[in-house]
Amino acid sequence: MFQIHVSTSINGDDTEFSCEADETLLDVLRDRLGLTGSKEGCGTGDCGACSVIVDGRLVCSCLMLGAEAQGREIETIEGMANGSELHPLQQKFLDHAALQCGVCTPGFLVAAKSLLERNDNPTEEEVRYWLAGNLCRCTGYDKIVRAVLDTAKEMRKSPKTKKTAAKKRVKA
């Protein structure tokens, strides 16, 4: 079947791939590029497990075509940690036991990162509404919301993590 050639950037790496016209970005990430951290929970944009950041915008990668990645900057869960140094959100999710099965976790982390890049001091209600597009069936969200609020608090206190986050944002 006819394939489209695409040049893009994924987690800072220049990336080339070919895909069929009806393949989603999620299909491409998972099946062509081996980036299986983004999950397909629904394929219809309802669960947020496939959340990625495209040119600084939070999107469900199941709702975007792979061909639309041409010339874009894409961030996935695989690019969230800086080498062996976890992003503060990743560390807080572990500290707060904010995951049980963990399949929704990549999507929550990407979505929460996108929130904190826009609002470094969200209220509980703002966290809950920002994350309303991400479904978790295990936790009841309690520990996830606490982990995000605690991360925001720590990032506000620590100029280092704030700077790192700011730098990454500029890059994006």
Add this chain to the structure above:
Amino acid sequence: MNFQAGKDTLKRKFDTVGTRTPRPDGLDKVTGRAQFGADLTAPGMLWGMILRSPHAHARIKSIDTSKAEAVNGVHAVVTSRDFGPCPDDVLDIRENVMARGKVLYDGHAVAAVAATSRSAARQALKLIKVDYKVLPHVTDVDEAMKPSAPILNRKLFTKGLDKTPRKPSNIAERFEFGHGDVEAGMKQADLVIERTFKTEATHQGYIEPNACLANMGSDGRADLWCCTQGHFMVRQVCSALLGMDASALRVTASEIGGGFGGKTTVFVEPVALALSLKASRPVKIVMSRSEVLRASGPTSSTSIDVRIGMKKDGTITAGDATLRYQGGAFPGSAVPYGAMAAFACYDLKAVRAVGYDVIANRPKQAAYRAPGAPMAAYAVESVVDELCKELNLDPLDVRLKNASSDGSKASYGPNFDVIGLRATLEAAKAHPHYKARLKPNQGRGVACGFWFNFGGETSVSLNVSADGTIGLSVGTPDIGGSRASIGNMAAEELGVPHDKVRCIIADTASLGYNDVTDGSRVTFASGLAAINAARDAIGKMCERAAGIWGIPVDAVTWEDGAARPSSPNAGNHEPLTLADIAAQAGATGGPISGHCEINAEGAGVSFATHLVDTEVDPDTGYVKILRYTVFQDAGKAIHPSYVEGQFQGGAVQGIGWALNEEYIYGEDGKLQNPGFLDYRIPVASDLPMIDAVIVEVPNPGHPYGVRGVGETSIVPPLAAISNSVSSAAGVRMTQLPMSPPRLLKALGRI
């Protein structure tokens, strides 16, 4: 050195147990490295896809797959013809994974293809021609029980009746539990209330769709990777369906993205194996969300009558219930569990619960967290609440007055051992939540819940490495942090830091048989087996120390992670730590490992009390959860964070069931909402924080006092929320979910 209940029970001082250690799979899960069912690929892999019935009930006149087979890239097409004879106990599963002769529900599998790309597979599915003769269907439980209902299975005659009926029926079986004279009990009451309730089917709603990768060679050997709650069960069922030796099939459990009971059976796995066999290539099948909702197991929809008598002082004189559960197109709904659990919270002289297992044109139900119990508790706890209101009694006082306690005769037969229901009620009564003020349109609901808990067949292997670290292999897939809790129990027993133990889920070729991760059994049973395996290894390490010191083994004791002479008489030897002994293992007799193979008994039953405040908007029918507190007996919380997580997660699944979630079937028998947009599970903005209060009444059947905690948390919420909403709205609700239209109707607004 196996643990025996009632002997060396209830260790009270712990180092690792009860602490909130990091989970061993945590890093992988926050970085995207963890591999779930759909994440594995194999060289030469094909994509499998399944064609599903568009009809609720139809006879398959013919299937023509020739055009599909001709599509470039298609390497195999299978139908029911590719599944040969199999043992009776898996006949229904064989028919559920691939329809034979008839399709029994919208979404029933009829054929499958394997192709080099998903687009080729999709194209092939469209070219399979199935000729159906559409038959009348029935999806509602009460309708399905009527003599005039369309009959799904002409060979099904109701079991459990005094006389076997002559006519086939959709009622598969009748069950009855209870004791005492119910009618005499009702006569002693000052008030008897009888109500009928209905609940809609809900789905487990795990975020990870069912997925597997099968690789079967022409020599009949196969490897299967899948997300499941029990890979030994998968091996057993799939090998039976494919006519293989069990040992010819090695199953590896992937990380599992939620199960809640829904992954305790097979759907796509046998199909992927059949395709792989036919194509001689690895085949991956991943269900879409729509397939998950249409064709994997939801829970039953139910219709329940409850009648309870109460004296003015709150004493319950008798309880009576009739429960009707449709479990989809095959027998086996959870109605017996519902009937057994219905009155389990109450110590009653006269109690009866009758259950009917009913089939209908819906997907075969699968277990869902405390299967059958939430609906039964909803009905019973609603009537108890109404009696309390009518007699002007405090709902917690009434429950305390009638609560089952140590030694009382359970409504389903046995006598309870040490139980924690009363402790959860007392904790609720003492909690500030119970005294908090409510505003207009707000209400508070109380309900209790019970679950049996299970032990089961369990095998664990504990290997001591030369560097003094521990590899712990268990066979129960980890659905919520159990590797952390089981590893911590082994570390506790051995006396080593928790991070010296690495707990993994071993494949079916590497360990003895393990029952499925179900019945809230894993932290209890695999934990018990891990403790026993640690004790086995300790025994061996004491033998090595005795040999090194040249003293008898009974003069060696194990304390704080080291072998020590048990008394000054045994000689003056410096302690040998686990690492010291491990380093010398080669020279002192070879590798050291501990094992435990057990059919674990003594899983203590579990109780919870839930408190919830809601606010009802009388104009829109919207219900807001204002405050929610769970009080549950964990026996002993091994890892408190994951115990709280179970309490919170169960409560929120219950909130979804009570307020939003339902399978909606049209007149045509088709599921109208097979997606997360219309099958709406709770999202973060629907909820407050869920307060979790861990009550600990140690289970005498476990060395550390553990009780399973996974399931009980979903039993009280339906009733607690309904009681709260009924109080806020001023009208008794008797149907779930309490969606805005249903509530507005009850309020007389529409």
